[in-house]
Amino acid sequence: MVSLHERAKDLFLAALDTPADARRAFVTEACGADTALFREVESLLKYHEETGATNIDDTTTGQPHTDGVTGLLSGVFKPGEVFAGRYRMVTLLGRGGMGDVWRADDLVLETPVALKLITSTGEAARAQIIREVRLARQITHPAVCRVFDVGEDAGVVFFSMELVNGEDLATLLRRVGRLTTERVMEIARQLCAGLAAAHAQGVLHRDLKPANILVDNHGRAIITDFGIAIEREDGPQQQLIGTPGYMAPEQLTPGATLTECTDIYALGLILYELVVGQHPFNNRLSRSAEPPLPSSRVTGVDPRLERVILQALKVDPRDRPQSAAAMVEALGDQPSGAQVVPPAERHVSLPLLAGAAALVLVLAVVAVWFFREPRGQTLSEQDTIVLADFANTTGDPVFDGALKVALAVALEQSPFLKVFPDDRMRETLRLMGRAPDTIVTRDVAREIARREQLKALLTGSIAGLGRNFVLALEAVNAETGDVMAREQVEAGSKEEVLGALQGAAARLREKLGESLASVQAFDVPLARATTSSLEALHAYSLALDNGSLNPRLEAIPHLRRALELDPQFALAMALLATVYSNTGQTALAPEYARRAYDLRDRVSERERFFIAYRYHRDATQDWSQALELSRSWTATYPREAFAFNSLGQSLLRFGQYEQALAPLRESIRLDAKFEPPYSNLAASLMALGRYDDATAVLQEASGARISSFPIRRMNYLLSFIRGDESTMARMLDGSVGVGQTNAAYGWQAHVLANRGQIAAAHEQFQLGIRMARQNGFQEVAGQLSIEDGEVHVLAGDCATGREELAAGLALTRDNYSLERSSRALLLCGQFAEAGEMLRQLRERYPSATLTTRVSIPIAEATEAL
Incomplete structure (x- = not known):
């Protein structure tokens, strides 16, 4: 039961947010027949007017105090x-x-x-x-x-x-009285987008009002003060919370269930007040009557806006728009001239330089380019940009590739911007009939953007100017070819180029619509986020030549070269850990994941998430930490496909297959060419016994032209379950060729063992071991040998089994190998040897979730048999 003091406090704080001349009416109507509540609130208001105090949490006396x-x-x-x-x-x-x-x-x-x-x-x-x-x-x-x-x-x-430079809507209304219909529709669209983002996270605001909405100096509306927000799962409200003048009818009843429609009602009140300049109910709590038509109070109200407002103010939540997106749709197309954009910035001309004709020519070209004023346009959080290759006319090849990678890192620090993935770009080039290594000029980038229905492209160039370098960035509307924003900066030396590019990218982000506070919060200097060595950055860019988020073996020498040039290059270490993990090199993957993690403070927040995830995944194998990190990652970067795949993979590791489906599907929605979520989603569906759905996912991957090792493995397993021998053979043939780790030989070996053909399985295991060792994959060879030994033990041949286990452990002693070997040895009665392995597992992998919670307990149970 909520105490009288708590109820009085809530109403007192709400009253302070109403105009002084309306407070008594608020209190009278809110308290109704509760005279004790009325006297308590009146006392608090009187004390506040006399002393200015607002701290009323002295629960021993129920009276306000001002000390401390x-x-x-x-x-x-x-x-x-x-x-x-x-x-x-x-x-x-x-x-x-x-x-x-x-x-x-x-x-x-x-x-x-x-x-x-x-x-x-x-x-x-x-x-x-x-x-x-x-x-x-x-x-x-x-x-x-x-x-x-x-x-x-x-x-x-x-x-x-x-920090928002501007004013709240309440202050704006007091200053100007009311706003035009066009301006209100602009604000409505922005607020609906913000509410939609909150509701998508399951968050309700519950206290929307003009004082909680800021308008910055560029005209951008910003929702603030989620101080009494709730999650939808929290259930019914237990007390009256909010600002009475902006509460929905259901908020006035303790115990009522609140939904997105509660915020929709408050938004309707705000829009009404913006259009009319007056609250529809004169700040009363009564919500039983229909509000007066806005058009009956002022002229020139857009009928679409009026309909939306009146629908939002329906007493029954079921009669209101059921989402913020529905409100935007009801408003119709954006009115001409209504787009909110920053004022066009005036550029100062470069000083004329006397001297060589080459310098004059460069300045002339720059001047023509620079004075062609761009039309003010911004991006939304739903837009993706295509990065063209940097045009390098300096003659220094170190800038080739390096500056594009640096620019991508600078832009992708932002939660606001999304860069079109390079592997998607290469795939689009193939579909366009061009070679994947085609230089992506401005025209090619625009063609890619239009083909993929993306709004903008970004071009960059670097040119020599005497001993200096001039860098230029230009954002272009893909459909019209209009320049949306541009930046130019000069670097005094080669060593200053990355710093100059960082500043230009930050200013461009703001021009494209990102808030200044966001730019400042997500703007780690490039020399820290990547490397101060252009040569190391160039080597890193070569590792990404195929544009893949999961680079293959060919990337290793380039990444090693990058680390030779800069041993503190954390991003290169993390990517190298990824390559080693993808290719089964279980000793090197955790080593580089740890080294990258130790340097995580040197990188941007986006890359820090990536590095921390690789550390929890490959080094400590602590999936609890990985899960917690992934939740934060998806909240901070809601357009990051890698983040959602990481969340899904973490849930998958805990056996939460049903919960893993949504983030994995979201990862695919965000980037249909990103491979890992397809295989993880198929694995989750197979674990749930939903084989038809798993087949559909793998077919979807095939339609997206994805044919990776994990996808083929899932196809092989699904075909085995269904007895599809031809597909099994096809998947195997595509997984044991040149450049593969040869782990796929184990697939067929296990199938043969399952059929009781132990000798044939042994031959297949041994073939895989020879091929893996020949190709330099010692850990893969060791794992195949241990699997061979395990099969022999299960078939009752402990002598051969122990030989194979020993041969495998001579090549690898990771936790996977120790876990499987200890279980097999326990079945053979080798308790001392197995016990030593379990001791090593506890000592070396104290945080490994599956090792400590699953594998070791199973081994202990086996020992107890």
């Missing part, structure tokens, strides 16, 4: 004072029912932030703020204010968020 934290937050900070050892306070931005908001400089992120300090510091308040940050961090969208950090210092709960 409240005094701290009343303005004692001075410019330059550092709070919590991290935030240099600048100025007080505002004060509301929950606390103060300061402009501060984050000394860790090196960026200005809005710092919210909470005056109410009871346990309930702490939980609420932690909840706010947890929920808000799940949502990455330009129309949602990004939250960076949360903490507590000297009893003060605080959190930092994106």
